[in-house]
Amino acid sequence: MNHLTLTIDADGIALITLDHAAETMNLVSPEWLAEFAAAVETVATDPAVKGAIVTSGKKAFMAGADLKLLSKGFSKAEALAFSEAPTRMHRRLETCGKPFVAALNGLALGGGFELALACHHRLLVDDPKAVVGLPEVKVGLLPGSGGTQRLIRLIGVQKGLELLLSGAALGPAEALKAGLVDAVVPPGDLITAAKAWLMGAPDPVRAWDRKGYAAPEAGGLLNPGMAALFSMQPAANAAKTFHNDPAPAAITSVVFEGIQLPFDKALAVESKYFAKLLSGPVARNIIRTTFVSKGEAEKLASRPAGVPKANFARVGVLGAGMMGAGIAYVAAVAGAEVVLIDRSQAEADKGKAFAEKTLAREVERGRRSETQADDILSRIRPGEDFAALAGVSLIVEAVFEETAVKADVTRRAQAVAGPDVIFASNTSTLPISGLAEASQRPEGFIGLHFFSPVDRMALVEVILGRRTSQETLAHALDFVAFLRKTPIVVHDSRGFYTSRVFQTFIHEGMAMLGEGIAPALIENAARFAGFPVGPLAVTDEVTLELPMKIIRQAEAEVGQAFERPCGTPVLERMLAAGRGGRKSGGGFYDYPQDGPKRLWPGLADIYPVRADQPDITEIRHRLLAIQALDTARCLEEGVLTTAADGDLGSLLAWGFPSWTGGTLSYIDTVGLEAFVAQCDGFAQRYGSRFEPTPALRRRAAENEPFYPAPDGAERA
Template identity: 65%
Template sequence: MAQYLTTQTADGVLTLTLDAQGAAVNTVSPEWIEAVTAAIEAAKADTAVSGIVITSAKPGFMAGADLNYILEHGKAMQPAEAFAFSQRATRLHRLIETCGKPVVAAMTGFALGGGYELALACTYRILADDPKAVVGLPEVNVGLLPGSGGTQRLPRMVGVQKALEVLLEGRSYPPLEALRLGLVDLVEPVGDVLAAAKAWLATNPDPVRTWDKKGFSIPESDGLLKQTTAGYFTVATAKLRAKYGDNYPAPIAILTCVFEGVQVPLDKGLLVESRHFAHLITDPVSRNIIRTTFVNKGAAEKGARRPVGVPKATVAKVGILGAGMMGAGIAYVSAKAGIDVVLLDASLAAAEKGKAYSARILAKEVEKGRTSQDKADALLARITPTVDYADLAGVDLVVEAVFEDTAIKADVTRQAQTVIGDTAVFASNTSTLPITQLAEAFARPEDFIGLHFFSPVERMALVEVILGRKTRPEALARALDYVAQIRKTPIVVNDSRGFYTSRVFQTFIHEGMELLREGVSPALIENAARQAGMPVGPLAVTDEVTLELPIKIVRQTESEDPDFRRPTSMEVMETMVDTLGRPGRRGGGGFYDYPEGGRKRLWPGLAEHFPPAAVQPSPAEVKKRLLYIQALETARCLEEQVLTHPADGDLGSVLGWGFPSWAGGTLSLIETVGLPEFVADCDRMAQAYGTRFAPTDKLRAMADAGKGFDW
């Protein structure tokens, strides 16, 4: 059996050091539980042991369960098996707190998830005074709840209201904040944590937890008990429903666990928790979230699509052509990563304005205490605004981020290539223009690639990396190394009009406008989209990007692709822009009005120009149309090999335009629904609404064969 811990006894104190062999961090596993249980049982029976210290030999104290393990085994688990899975760790933690010996969690690094639940089961918690030594229960972020006592012990320690904030926010707490909230009992310098643990044990503390003593009651939390328990939880449930709808079961399950658990003894509360945990871990929502936002995202960031055998490269100096919002954002994230930036524009004033974008971000960061003025000044010093192409000499990479026009991009490409070296990679930040076509302006098309950033660059994690027909593997590797250097998440796609993200996102906004054209109430369209899990409705997001952009894309595609079929939603866009003069938010109004000093609202004039039908579809049907059209187009991208891997389809949809994470992404949605049901629904909608909903032959074949995507 692999080694999971070491033990040492001195002066009546057993020091149990967590140290999972061959692993970077300690994680919860059946084998780990078995090893720690054996050690605690032995200590319980050993009269020479008067107290126990649990610490770690690794930089972190402990993480939770291995998400890869949960992803691999959770799908096949039956609820009874999942309940037993939860109960194994629960029994260990209950053994720790009832072993008759005081137990101290001496945490010199982070304790998260199951690691913090272990600490909660200890009699006392000491945390190192180190920014990396954080504690928290992040399970809600992966569609789960703490499954070994977190929902039961924390309310009994700090009160219901504080506990729910920790459980539902799912964030990490640094040492002093954790101490203030009562999440830990003591904060000590890193080198003093073990000594402090032994000093506390020397005071001969009572090993019995307060909730195991007669007369225990839940601590009041900020006036919670001024209203009835039922009243408080009724209001809390309504707030969660408003925030998450019915798409995310974990927050409601957490609230239910706490509500039911605080009204019964701890042991019964632990059973309640395990039952809800079993339901969540066997639910596809948690599996979808884990697979896409953690496992696949982590794999992408570690270079899952990087060509094998190409030496790793580092960008020391990058040239950015165009200092508008995109170029300015790329300059900021590059300089933040320690890269020297040449920010070039047609005028020095424009280039300086691009640098000022970074200055504004940094001023806010300094004001909030997230960085120092010295660090902000050093970052800004790395950005050189210029109008002189000669300043691009010596760059390792050029990122072109000028206006979305083939001729303008070609012009700046030719000017830049006369200066940059023969080994520099040239990248275009474009959302729709084919990379192979843009590469014609570059003397070395094999070193030309697409890097599609998302706005605002400093906040959006995704970068769509687009291969031209002649892009060589070395250029792809260097582009991915740069994306990793600036700490973004890449997906890799092949060249196509609109590539992947823009192509599929357009189906969402076009379907929204088509629904409006058909007479569906605009409020129903927008609300159904949000209820489905989209961040905003299709009409609202079209206003933000302006209706002029999708009009331009349709017209340009018509002129270049004889097989292209104009979407009927074009009627809506031309009416709004050409007839009504309402191109979107920047034009003063579109589908929405934007009153000065007030909240935006749907434009009342929509009813006159797009009269609502007498009979409206159900919200479920509108949701289905908005989600399924995106999933279908993603399946087409995969079959046409625009996407290089299904995981990139999911990752790009969730991180790129906010496709709901409960579904795991566009392709995971198909598997969540089930291939046969999805295909049947699409056939029905193709008959009712048009051939755009017709499922592909490959989807039919997969449904008939009972197969899913090759993950």
């Protein structure tokens, strides 16, 4: 057996040890299911066996299903069969007449915890890393092998529903208090305690299989408590998801229906809801981008082969402002000695002060010890003398976003560090090939675009200049991995990928304002689409000066060939009115000291709201489409090399809605033909920026999605 071992001791206690030989984590798969079902049959049919212990030979007990498998897509029939097989196995386990105890020696999540719930008794090791829970809602699914029905019968409807809708993972003390496990046991006593329970001849019949069983809080809408809960929960789900993610609504329905049914019928209902979610686009989108593509990126799938791995014992950071200070901090946390250079010692010290403040907060919250914080802080060496860069293996430039300034520090740094040191620019918009002209060795020059705040944002956009070598790319990716960040690789252009497409979002919002669309309608439509904030609010945060500066810089460098973005007139008018954004006291919003931000009333004077307002759905689709369309252009132009990088970048860089799976997955979700038709309509009404490219029209005509969809899988 490749997934488990089965032994039976002299007392008739079977020990089933999950231990997938080819994986670091035990996962639910068809192969595992067949082996485990066979082990259950052995326990059930061997008269010498009194009961069974299920544990793991790995540090963790078991996770859920293999997400790579789930991301490939299922038809509804395939998804139903995928759910019904483990459901039958779990049911056989709990009704076979022999008691099973789950000895959870580590993490048990998703399908792994569903297996534990099917056992008659659960023991959890006393280890803070040993968390348990059902997090399926976070990937657009619900527990599909009995998890919803066993949980609510064990701990009650209200507590169970809260855990299912949050997807929370609980540590030992919390899990015991909540009733998810029966006991918490010291690490060395787990198997002994499990066997002792079995030797006590426990009753192997579950409560819900006894005659006359009444489910807790049953009665549906005739039960006043349940009537109140299920009357309000749909509205709470909608307020959180805006109907973009169907999983919370499905979980609520399956709990409501299941608690009123006999157990086996409730399991059948659960499988049907699970199948609908798994065969739908949202779960597929979320799983593919946020788990599979993200995992591949973090394993450095784009790294050129055959290049020896680089190490980063000592690195340099030029510029101790917000970005430079953040980069210095994460590099020091990763273990590097960091030379942090700015124009003066005082400015450099301010950069180190950011690390000091951040570490103090970490210590206060119990995430680091004082000693750990002191060690990290000691690795940051602030100063103004470029000579301190001697001996660094990589330099990240994070100075003012101006070509001449960046060229100056590049020359000064390479004069000390030498031309062979990897030189990376943290520019967000300036073409890397142009910046590399100041370098002694353009082959060793690359872009590393971090996002603010650096310590919390996972993405790094790795930008190849025209002359960047494959060795430089490999070592830049090594550095991103060293920082425990997630890389995407793009080719050089103005704005690269993330800044370029993000700007379409804010400019489209400003263009709508200029058309007389109510600002609250614009902002709410963005929220309803799934964006964390609306385009006007996020423009205030980045400041109105920044996109205006990007426009002027492009005009100076590109000339008449540069086409001004659609929101430029609004930018100019707002800046002329002294409304530069939050940092300057107010922009599209006011920021009173005694309350939350609110839309600036003066907007109505500058941009009167027209009488005929578009439907909120039109605005929602317009904001999503402009970003998706420009991402498709980036892929066609070679700025992006894979659809996965485009999707991952859109989710992690600026918060494109996760239910879509990303900008290109969104096109697939809408359907190519429908998306092209939608863009054609927008082009007629709002301008040529919505005009689909010939390549996108060809894709639609030939039904060639960015990701192949299986037969029977649904689109939105």
